[in-house]
Amino acid sequence: MAKEQRPLVLWPLYFDARRSREEGRRVPRRLAVDSPTVEEIATAAKALGLSPTVEKEAMHPSAQGRKDGRVLLKANYVKGSVVAKVAEKIKAQRS
Secondary structure, eight states, rough: OGGGGSSSOOOOOGGGGSTTTTTHHHHHHGGGSSSSOOOOHHHHHTTTTTTOOOETOOOTTTTOOOOEEEEEEEESHHHHHHHHHHHHHHHHHOO
């Protein structure tokens, strides 16, 4: 599959305040939240005008046995900026 056709994958652990960067968190601690859900990530992505697809049964390769799910987005964005914007939106939704 060509790189452009692969979706961006957002895992809940990217936004989890209880995880370290080494354990997979991708946002600064100030933007991280406790126990983020795929529903929250999808809602935040939708609010940003993205078209999220939720896969609830997906399991992150480093979190064997935990089916936290994942959110897929179209790949025409820079992943780092999308992760940060989604994190800000989740933080705002929880406030």
